[in-house]
């Protein structure tokens with residue numbers, strides 16, 4: 596058993612902050628249409644944690660949510676509009692790696708790319724595995 600690690604991150608304005616403890620699950624990138632529209636970016640980088648492992652530590656508490664599908668809600672800051680991730684019914688919270696304080700963490704390096712076909716043809720994603 597590895598020591599429980601604590602990851603931190605938050606939105607652009609600092610109203611919503613999170614702490615995620617333990618094992619970072621399924622780090623991956625995704626270029627599906629929903630992720631594109633949710634982030635405004637061509638590809639989103641995700642990492643998942645069990646809901647219990649994530650606490651919302653900023654002055655704004657839990658983020659605002661938009662029900663994006665039957666199984667999940669997208670989370671964002673109502674003050675600055677930054678997107679933070681997705682809160683699934685599953686009890687999983689998926690956080691966007693771009694919102695982490697230290698996105699360079701080895702455990703956050705994407706292991707795969709979902710919906711590569713959803714990205715524009717002129718865009719490529721290269722992940723350097725370390």
Ligand SMILES: [Zn+2]
Pocket residue numbers: 606607608609610611672673674675676677
């Ligand atoms: Zn904010």
Ligand SMILES: [Zn+2]
Pocket residue numbers: 625626627628629630631709710
């Ligand atoms: Zn996606």
